[in-house]
Amino acid sequence: MENVVSIPSVQDDRPTLNIHGVKHTYMKPRITAFIPAHNEEKSIRDCLAGLGDQTLPKDVELDVIVIADNCTDRTEEVALAAGEEFNLNLKVLTTINNKQRKVGALNSAWKSIYGDPLDLYDKKPSVYEEFYKTSVKAILGMDADSRLAPDALTQLWEGLMSARNIGGVMAKYTMRMPKKKSLISKDDVHYEEMIASGQYGGPMTRWWTHQQKQDMASWLLDLQYRGGSTYVLGGQATLFRPEALQDIIEENKLDGPWQDESDVEDMLLTWQIQKKWKTLISPKARCFVDSMRSYHTFRQQRNKWQGGTVELLTNSDIGVKSKHRSKIWRSQIKTFIDLMIRLLFISLLTVSVATDQFFWSWIWLTPIILASVLNTILALKTPMHRPIDVILAGLLISPEMYMWVNFVTFSHVWLGKLSAHKKDGWAIQYSAERGTTRSKLAEGLVGIAAAVGVLVYLAFHYRDFLTSTPVQEAVYPYLDTGWVMLTVLTIYTSLLMAYQIWTLRGRHTA
Numbered sequence: 001m002e003n004v005v006s007i008p009s010v011q012d013d014r015p016t017l018n019i020h021g022v023k024h025t026y027m028k029p030r031i032t033a034f035i036p037a038h039n040e041e042k043s044i045r046d047c048l049a050g051l052g053d054q055t056l057p058k059d060v061e062l063d064v065i066v067i068a069d070n071c072t073d074r075t076e077e078v079a080l081a082a083g084e085e086f087n088l089n090l091k092v093l094t095t096i097n098n099k100q101r102k103v104g105a106l107n108s109a110w111k112s113i114y115g116d117p118l119d120l121y122d123k124k125p126s127v128y129e130e131f132y133k134t135s136v137k138a139i140l141g142m143d144a145d146s147r148l149a150p151d152a153l154t155q156l157w158e159g160l161m162s163a164r165n166i167g168g169v170m171a172k173y174t175m176r177m178p179k180k181k182s183l184i185s186k187d188d189v190h191y192e193e194m195i196a197s198g199q200y201g202g203p204m205t206r207w208w209t210h211q212q213k214q215d216m217a218s219w220l221l222d223l224q225y226r227g228g229s230t231y232v233l234g235g236q237a238t239l240f241r242p243e244a245l246q247d248i249i250e251e252n253k254l255d256g257p258w259q260d261e262s263d264v265e266d267m268l269l270t271w272q273i274q275k276k277w278k279t280l281i282s283p284k285a286r287c288f289v290d291s292m293r294s295y296h297t298f299r300q301q302r303n304k305w306q307g308g309t310v311e312l313l314t315n316s317d318i319g320v321k322s323k324h325r326s327k328i329w330r331s332q333i334k335t336f337i338d339l340m341i342r343l344l345f346i347s348l349l350t351v352s353v354a355t356d357q358f359f360w361s362w363i364w365l366t367p368i369i370l371a372s373v374l375n376t377i378l379a380l381k382t383p384m385h386r387p388i389d390v391i392l393a394g395l396l397i398s399p400e401m402y403m404w405v406n407f408v409t410f411s412h413v414w415l416g417k418l419s420a421h422k423k424d425g426w427a428i429q430y431s432a433e434r435g436t437t438r439s440k441l442a443e444g445l446v447g448i449a450a451a452v453g454v455l456v457y458l459a460f461h462y463r464d465f466l467t468s469t470p471v472q473e474a475v476y477p478y479l480d481t482g483w484v485m486l487t488v489l490t491i492y493t494s495l496l497m498a499y500q501i502w503t504l505r506g507r508h509t510a
Helices: 044-052 075-085 101-114 127-135 152-160 191-196 203-225 242-252 265-273 295-314 325-354 362-381 387-394 397-416 425-434 441-461 469-503
Strands: 030-037 061-068 089-094 136-142 166-175 237-240 278-289
Touching: 030 044, 030 101, 044 061, 044 075, 061 075, 061 101, 075 089, 089 101, 101 127, 101 136, 101 242, 127 136, 136 152, 136 242, 152 166, 152 237, 152 278, 166 203, 166 242, 166 265, 203 278, 203 295, 203 362, 203 387, 203 397, 237 242, 237 278, 242 265, 265 295, 295 325, 295 397, 325 397, 325 441, 325 469, 362 387, 362 397, 362 469, 387 397
Parallel strands: 030 061, 030 136, 061 089, 166 278
Antiparallel strands: 136 237, 166 237
16 A cells, blocks of 8 residues: 655745645655846746746756845736746745845745744744655756746756756856847837837947857856856856755855855855855856846946955955866956056057157067957857957957956956945946946046047157157167067967967857
């Protein structure tokens, strides 16, 4: 006679999923998705539509928990309606007085399944809850403005279950290209509504999106060519093994796996997982994510990312290190060298021309040609690229502009390390996305133009003095040393570019 267990219903007031599949002494294995959503009524339906499109692994079920985090819009209503529309087993958790933003929202979903260690009443889970907790074999962390490509969930599952020591697998991210704004007639009665939806953009928005997409493609390709191990499991779409997350809680005496000690909570989580588990990117699973549509929002997002990364690298109080730490340091050093090369070249060129000591050498075309070839290949390997993107990449127009924006962020963050006041990266990014702060790009460009104008005027006004023999002889030793330093740095970066071009011949795709 078979041993049949009757599963009682939950008696407390906590929301429960309407889950079927309890048979005998087990439940079917399942993936549970955590989707934190702060005022995401415009995007949450599309995110859930992507989950509705998924073909699940055999005999595996999917549950979805949307965490309506301090929402003042219709996020909860839209999510519930979408759950019914796409036949998802979905519930909505509503946070109360959550001051930890995304971290607090994710932890509230975790506690709804695994309990709260800080619960003063030490509530014992029901038999049903114990069986459900055991049945959860993977946790999918997703952003509310992300959408999984069809079959992505199965591909993530296959990656996670391919070995017992894998703690998390991340999807490959691709920024969604906005539709052409010019396709909408301004006489359309829904014009303003369509623009406000965020699905459309002008030429600059579309160009800016592609630069972020190519940047992401370059990063993903680099990780794949180095074996697929990643130092950050991005929060947009990652499948976690629950045991790996539970290890973090137990080792660090936490009430949930996610922590707000860093502006890059996903990187901190990944470094903690890596103490015992592998963290990988999927070679196939793809997730489409929104880009930052303007210079200002991009800068604030990258300030948060770069600031959080630097804090993890330099703050010993956080008490966690990654086996990829040296790789991240090399990336920081490379950015610094790239910045120094450009500043050194501009300085030497200005002084050389002003003192009439500039000499052209054709060998200087070598790094330019290498950079052109490298960026053309990256543009071609970027998913859904446009011909104009490849042309601008080959001409180095787009890569150079994008690189200078990142130089500004890099300099801002490292100089900020000297400040005694720590900034709230999440709050700054949210403010930028809501439009309550503005960019100072125009003022910066005007200042640069004014400085260049003044230098040109002074160079012409004092040309006779600057080109005199005493001045040339005084300046020449510094110029000579500077050009030697520039040559050494340029050779180093040229070798790196040549190596990257060589590796890109492989079969991996971004």
